[in-house]
Amino acid sequence: PGSSVAASVFHGTHVAGAIGAVLNGQGIGGVAFGGRILPVRVLGEGGTGSSDDLIDAIRWVTGETDGVAARAQVVNLSLGGLPEIPQLEAAIEFGVNERDMLFVGAAGNSATSSPSYPAASPNVLAVSSVDAGGQLASYSNFGSWIDLAGPGGDASRDGNNDGRADVVWSTSAVAGANGFEASYTGLQGTSMAAPHVSGVLALLKTQDSSLNYEGLRALLESGGLTDFSGSRSDQLGFGILDASGALQANLSGDITILSPSPSQVILGSETGSEQIVRLNQIGNGAISNVSISDTPPWFTVIRSDIDSTIALNVALVDSAIEENVAYRDVIRVDYQAGSELRSLDIPVVAQVLSD
Ligand SMILES: [Ca+2]
Ligand SMILES: [Ca+2]
Structure with a gap:
């Protein structure tokens, strides 16, 4: 209503x-x-x-x-x-x-x-x-x-x-x-x-x-x-x-994209210091030239595919995190999907609370 x-x-x-x-x-x-x-x-x-x-x-x-x-x-x-x-x-x-x-x-x-x-x-x-x-x-x-x-x-x-x-x-x-x-x-x-x-x-x-x-x-x-x-x-x-x-x-016809799951990464004392993000392919075009942007000091991204699905392991860098401060950035993924150049932003947020 x-x-x-x-x-x-x-x-x-x-x-x-x-x-x-x-x-x-x-x-x-x-x-x-x-x-x-x-x-x-x-x-x-x-x-x-x-x-x-x-x-x-x-x-x-x-x-x-x-x-x-x-x-x-x-x-x-x-x-x-x-x-x-x-x-x-x-x-x-x-x-x-x-x-x-x-x-x-x-x-x-x-x-x-x-x-x-x-x-x-x-x-x-x-x-x-x-x-x-x-x-x-x-x-x-x-x-x-x-x-x-x-x-x-x-x-x-x-x-x-x-x-x-x-x-x-x-x-x-x-x-x-x-x-x-x-x-x-x-x-x-x-x-x-x-x-x-x-x-x-x-x-x-x-x-x-x-x-x-x-x-x-x-x-x-x-x-x-x-x-x-x-x-x-x-x-x-x-x-x-x-x-x-x-x-x-x-x-305009077939569209091929990568769709992140989950769509947002949340790291910290509540949710854990690591998360896997799968980039599921939607559409039938060929995906190639996947590149991941540089990350800020407080997290790392390592590509760790699961079978034929592209996947990213996102991990907090504890030594670069100040307690009780909220961090926010994005992972930018650029890729070629068929004849199209596409990019994808995956938000990353983190907060480590003091005990
Ligand atoms: Ca009006
Ligand atoms: Ca829905």
Whole structure:
């Protein structure tokens, strides 16, 4: 659920409108305005519900429940705040692996870095929210688990200086003399940011119905979906959604990249003084000329491949670390992927606390 600006009703109507509202010369149009929407209700009025209902709904949409084909290609999850739940992970994994479905989750509106599921699931794109000036919205969650940002508005700001609060306008309804009447309303929230991403994914699926989550990650991590600057950030992930750029990148064919796991190295008294980072290859091009940047005195990087996966052993240099000081740097990996020169920044943070 988004943070309401006016009355908090017709949340799903608002989200669906951002994805698929038809162009009728009034109000707004959806990102994928020719798309078909399959509404699946999992929450009651006021946005409360149970994770069991969500899991049942995902199993139904993927076709796992009754052993049929997927009922949708893209699943927008403008909900969250759950912990990691194995059954929920399994239901999403089935859709991704067995049905080539794509899942998008709202990061949440608590201005915290605590992972919120299902967005934080490794098989779901987590979407944070930006205002009309492209800055992280004041309420938006953030963290190492954010994949990209989308327009979700911020009613407390006017980031594009147009004299109006930055809210997202979409379809809604109001009580009239003869029941509910169609209307439009402005809301803010990562719930509003996620459907913009889902709408673009629907367009990408129209271009190429074989686009699966692995291919989508390659597009994302190579900067193809966003205005990616070259460095991932905990606020915007790989950057702010770029609809037209995404459609062009999707058409340009196979992308090969190295994807780090974990995406960030944390060293210190809490987490240990060594960590292995695997650079998993996504895509089928040849990877060559992998080079690792010089490191600062406080850590070392040694390449120590695991079978055919490139891997880095990152280790703290105890003698170069002062206690209770926070250290932060990046490992830059340059490499050739097919005909493209690419680079990757892996953040490294360290802190050793005194006893
Ligand atoms: Ca995720
Ligand atoms: Ca504005």
